[in-house]
Amino acid sequence: MIDSIKRDWFSNIKGDSLAGTVVALALIPEAIAFSIIAGVDPKVGLYASFCIAVIISFVGGRPGMISAATGAMALLMVTLVKEHGLEYLLAASLLTGVIQIFAGYLKLGSLMRFVSRSVVTGFVNALAILIFMAQLPELTDVTWHVYAMTAAGLGIIYLFPLLPVIGKALPSPLVCIVVLTAFAMAYGLDIRTVSDMGELPDTLPIFLWPDVPLTLETLMIILPYSIGLALVGLLESMMTATIVDEFTDTTSDKNRECKGQGIANIGSSLFGGMAGCAMIGQSVINVKSGGRGRLSTFIAGFLLLIMVVFLDDLIGQIPMAALVAVMIMVSIGTFSWESIINLKKHPLSTNIVMLATVSIVVATHNLALGVFVGVLLASLFFANKIGRFMVIKSDKDENTNHRTYKVIGQVFFASSDQFNGSFDFKEAIEKVTIDLSDAHFWDITSVSALDKVVIKFRREGAEVEVVGLNEASATVVDKFGVHNNPEEVEKVMGGH
Amino acid sequence: MTNIIACIDGSALSENITTASVWAAKQIACPLTLLHSLEKEPPRTDEDLSGTIGFGSREHLLDELITLDAQRAKLALEHGKLILENAKAFALKAGAKQIELLQRHGDLVEALSDLEEETRLIVLGRLGANHAMDAHTIGSHIERVARTSHKPILISIGKFEAPKNFMIAYDGREAADNAIAKIAQSPLLLGLPCHLVMAGDDTKERRIKLEEAQNILEEEGFQVTSSIQPGKIYPILTQYRNEHNIELMVMGAYAHSKVRQFFVGSNTSKMIIESNIPLLILR
Numbered sequence: 049m050i051d052s053i054k055r056d057w058f059s060n061i062k063g064d065s066l067a068g069t070v071v072a073l074a075l076i077p078e079a080i081a082f083s084i085i086a087g088v089d090p091k092v093g094l095y096a097s098f099c100i101a102v103i104i105s106f107v108g109g110r111p112g113m114i115s116a117a118t119g120a121m122a123l124l125m126v127t128l129v130k131e132h133g134l135e136y137l138l139a140a141s142l143l144t145g146v147i148q149i150f151a152g153y154l155k156l157g158s159l160m161r162f163v164s165r166s167v168v169t170g171f172v173n174a175l176a177i178l179i180f181m182a183q184l185p186e187l188t189d190v191t192w193h194v195y196a197m198t199a200a201g202l203g204i205i206y207l208f209p210l211l212p213v214i215g216k217a218l219p220s221p222l223v224c225i226v227v228l229t230a231f232a233m234a235y236g237l238d239i240r241t242v243s244d245m246g247e248l249p250d251t252l253p254i255f256l257w258p259d260v261p262l263t264l265e266t267l268m269i270i271l272p273y274s275i276g277l278a279l280v281g282l283l284e285s286m287m288t289a290t291i292v293d294e295f296t297d298t299t300s301d302k303n304r305e306c307k308g309q310g311i312a313n314i315g316s317s318l319f320g321g322m323a324g325c326a327m328i329g330q331s332v333i334n335v336k337s338g339g340r341g342r343l344s345t346f347i348a349g350f351l352l353l354i355m356v357v358f359l360d361d362l363i364g365q366i367p368m369a370a371l372v373a374v375m376i377m378v379s380i381g382t383f384s385w386e387s388i389i390n391l392k393k394h395p396l397s398t399n400i401v402m403l404a405t406v407s408i409v410v411a412t413h414n415l416a417l418g419v420f421v422g423v424l425l426a427s428l429f430f431a432n433k434i435g436r437f438m439v440i441k442s443d444k445d446e447n448t449n450h451r452t453y454k455v456i457g458q459v460f461f462a463s464s465d466q467f468n469g470s471f472d473f474k475e476a477i478e479k480v481t482i483d484l485s486d487a488h489f490w491d492i493t494s495v496s497a498l499d500k501v502v503i504k505f506r507r508e509g510a511e512v513e514v515v516g517l518n519e520a521s522a523t524v525v526d527k528f529g530v531h532n533n534p535e536e537v538e539k540v541m542g543g544h
Numbered sequence: 545m546t547n548i549i550a551c552i553d554g555s556a557l558s559e560n561i562t563t564a565s566v567w568a569a570k571q572i573a574c575p576l577t578l579l580h581s582l583e584k585e586p587p588r589t590d591e592d593l594s595g596t597i598g599f600g601s602r603e604h605l606l607d608e609l610i611t612l613d614a615q616r617a618k619l620a621l622e623h624g625k626l627i628l629e630n631a632k633a634f635a636l637k638a639g640a641k642q643i644e645l646l647q648r649h650g651d652l653v654e655a656l657s658d659l660e661e662e663t664r665l666i667v668l669g670r671l672g673a674n675h676a677m678d679a680h681t682i683g684s685h686i687e688r689v690a691r692t693s694h695k696p697i698l699i700s701i702g703k704f705e706a707p708k709n710f711m712i713a714y715d716g717r718e719a720a721d722n723a724i725a726k727i728a729q730s731p732l733l734l735g736l737p738c739h740l741v742m743a744g745d746d747t748k749e750r751r752i753k754l755e756e757a758q759n760i761l762e763e764e765g766f767q768v769t770s771s772i773q774p775g776k777i778y779p780i781l782t783q784y785r786n787e788h789n790i791e792l793m794v795m796g797a798y799a800h801s802k803v804r805q806f807f808v809g810s811n812t813s814k815m816i817i818e819s820n821i822p823l824l825i826l827r
Contacts, residue, residue, distance in 0.1 A: 070595045209594035219595030291602065295609055297584075329597055336605050337593050381597025 056111045060340045067339025068347025071114055071330055073222045075101070075352050076363065077374040078330070079117050080242055085182045086122035086322060087129040088137065089246030093117040094356050095253040096141075096321025101349025103312040109304030110289040111342045112296060114330040115312060116349070119179045120284050121277055121323050123413050128273045136270055138258035141323035143267075143274035144281065145313030151282060152307030160286045160302065166398045167422035168287050169387045170405025172328060174418055175284075176383035177410055183372045183379075186240070193239055194369045201228055201373025221374045228370040229362070242371065243364030250360050252353070253319035278310075279416045281325035285309050288326035295335045329378045397429040435462030438487075440470035450479040455520075460490035464497035473504050480505050485516035488523045495521060546664035547577040547644070551652060551685075554580070554627040557669035557700065562631045564700040564822065565667040566638040571732045574664055575642035578631050580624045581652040582617070621647070653688045665732070666697045670816065687813060690797050690825055696726065697797075697825040699816060707791035707822065711739035713781050713815075716753040719796030723826040724757045727794060728764040732824075739788060740770035743780035778814055790821060797825040 075097050083093030097116035104115040129137050151157070187194065201224045208220035232239060242248065260266050289300045305326075313323045334344055356363060391399050401422050409418035438457030444450070459467050482501070489495055498514070505512045550565035552558050562578070569576040628645045635643055648655040656666060668686055690697055710733055714720050727733060738761060742754050750772065758770045773780045785793065797812045816823060 066593055070593050074595050205596055206598060209592075209596055216592050216594055219593060221595055295606060297609075297613060328602075332597050332602055332605060333595050335609075336597075336601070337595065377596060377598070380599060381601045384602070385600045386603050 056342045063338035064341045064343035067334050067337035068344040070219045070337045071334050071348035072351035073219050077371045081371050081375050082117045082119050082122040084245050086125040091247050091249040092322050096316045096324050098349050098353040099316040099319050099321050100312040100324045103315045104308050105342045105346035107311050108308035109301035112340045113292045113326050114334050115326045117324040120280050120415050124276050135259045138317045139260045140270035140273045141317035144277040144323045145310040147278035148310030149307050152303050155303050157302030157306045164426040166402040169384050170402040172384050174406045174409035176379045180379040183375050186368050186372045197369035198373050201370050205377050225370045229366050232367045240368045242366045248360045276416045277323050285326035288328050288331050329382045401426045431462040438463045452481040454483045455487040459494040461493040464493050467497050477510050480510045481513045483515045484520040487520045489521040547575045548665045549577045549579050549663050550667040552580050552631045560700045560704040561669045562635050564704040566635050566640040567706050576640050577644045579646045580628050581648050581655040582620045652685050663695045670701045694827050699823045709737040710792035711790045713795040714742045723796040726826050728760050738766045738768045741784050742772045743777040746772045792822050794824045
C-alpha cells in the first residue's frame, strides 16, 4: 500500500505540480461559467471544484484525472435551482453522492462496457455543443465590444502558444484572461463582468448541512435530479477514466472511482458546492501538461481555492467575454472532430447511434437520456445484425418424400420470424428432419418458434424429427460462468 | 516444472546474480530462467504548459504519447535482450544447463507474481541498476518482492561464491519453523554444515524449540551446530556470523506488520542492508 501511495502521489512531483497549476488556472473560468449555467453564484461552482478535486485526489480510482464542477452536471440542475433554490441543489448533490457510492459497491462501473464507442462519441460531442450553446446568452443583445473582446480572447488563446519559448511556458487561457481584464479595466469598458453574475468566495468554504426540511416531499423533489446527476456523473467519469487510461497506458479502478465520485460529491455539497464529475477537457490538459499522479489533481483543487479566495476582487473584474472565449476553447477541444471525418467511413448504424445521442441531448439538455437512447439503439442494431447470421438450407429425397432442413447460425428473438418463414409448410411431404447441429438457440423465443414449426408440420401430416436440439439449445441457459472456460466455450459455440 | 528465476537488470551485480542462480540451479537440479522486466519510466512529454485544447487535441495527444512510448519501449526491448544474452553466455560458461530467457513488461514485482506458480527460487541482487555499488542500501525491489512473493528469495550481495556453510536465524516463531521445514526438505543446502542460532533469553521453552528444530534438520542429514546467544537479534547474528565465518544466512522474513515496521523498523530489512554475505529469505 505504501508503495502504491508513493507511486500514485510522488513518482512525478515536478510534472504533477506544473500540470496541477495549469489546470487550477484553467478550472477557475470553467467553474464560474458552469455555476452561471446552473443558475447559482460563482462561489458554488468554485467551492465545488475545490472540494471535488481535493477529495477525489485521495479517494478516486484514476490518478491524474481531473474532477470538478462540470457543464454536464450543471445542465441537469437548471430547473431544480430555478424552481426550488440553492439549498435543494445542495441536498440533491448530497443524495447524488450517496447513489454513486452505492453504484460503486454494486460494481456498476463495469456496466460501462455496454456503452459503445459511438455512444461515447455522441456524448462527448453533445457535451461540447451544450457548452458552446451555454455561451450564447452572453453573446446576444450585447454591444460590439463584447464580440471584439471574445474574438481577441480566442486569438490570444490559440495564437499565444505559437510564440517561441514563452508560448509553451504560460497557459494561454490565463494570458487571455489577464490581458482582457487589464484592457477592460484600463479603458473602463461597460461590459458584463464576473461580479455581475453573483457572489464570489471571500472565505474558505465552511461546513453546512443543506437547509431543507427532511421530509418525503423533499426527497421526491430531489430524487429524480439526483438519479440523473449520479448517472451522468458516473458516465462522464468512466469515459474520462478510459481516455486517461489510454493516454497513460495504465489501468484504473473504475469501481473505486465510482465510490470516490460519490464521496467527493457528498463533501462538495456539505461545503456549499454543487455536484460535479470528471472533466474530459481538463484531464486532457492535465496529461498534456505532464500531470500523471494524484498530486496534480490535488494541487489543481488546492491552488484554485487559494487563488480565488485571495484574488476575489480581481476575479470579479474579469469580463464575461474572456470567460466565453475560454469556454469556446473548451467546447472546441472537447468535440471529437475526428468523428465528423469518420461519418464517411463508419457504417450507417454506428452513425445513427452517434447522431441520435447528440440530437437527443441537444434537444433535451439531458445527457442521461441521450446515452440511454444511444445504448438502446446500439443494442437493437447489434441484435439485428447478429439476427441476419442465420440461413436454412433444405434438400429433398424424392424417393422417400423426405425433406431435411439444415439450420445454420444464430436463432433468437430478432431472427425467429425469419426462422419460421424459412420452412415451406405448403409442401405435401411425409417426413421432415430439422437438423440443428450448426445452429445456436439463444432464448425462449427461438425455442418456442421451433415448437411452432414442429406443430405446424405435424398438423400437415408430416412426421418431424429434430436433430441436435440439446446441443443447439445449450446457449439458452444464462450461464455466465462459461466464458471463463475455453473448453466450455468451444463446446457451446463450436459445431456439435 | 518449477524454475529458478534470476532477476537480471543489467547493473554491475548482474554477473553475481547469474553466478548465484547457476549455483542454486546446480544444487537443486532444476532449470534456470533469466528474467528481465522492462519497467516503465515516469513519462515525459515535451513541456507544454499552454493549457489549450483545440481541434483534435485528444487524438493528437494520444498519437504523441503512443509514439514516445513506442520509441522508448523499442530501445528498452533491445537493451534488455542484450543484457539477457550476456547473462546467458555468462551462465553457460558457469555451467548451467537449461536456460530460458524471459522478458516481461511492467513492474518486476508484478512479473514475479505472474510467474509465481512456476517459481522455485527467486534470485535478486541487493542493489539495482540505479544504485552506486558501495552503498549499503536496500535495492528498491527487494522488500516489495519479499513481501509479495511466497517463494524463497536468494539475495546475492557483492561477489557471489558458493557457500561452504550456512546459519539459520531462528526465533521459534511460525515463520522460522516454516523456514526450518523448507530447508530440511530442499536439496539446496544439503551437505553444508548448518549453524542454528537463536538470539535472546536462554529459557527452557526456547531451548526445547531449538532442539526440535535441530532434530528436524538432523533427520534429513544435516550436520547442525546450535546455540542460544543472549542479546538483541541483530548484533548477535552479526557477531556470530563474523566469529564463525558464515557464508550464507537463512532467515524467515517480515513477520511483523507494515505498521510496526514503520515505527520500529524491520529486522529483515536491517539484516539485508547490513549483511556482507548472501541471504536466503523464506516466507
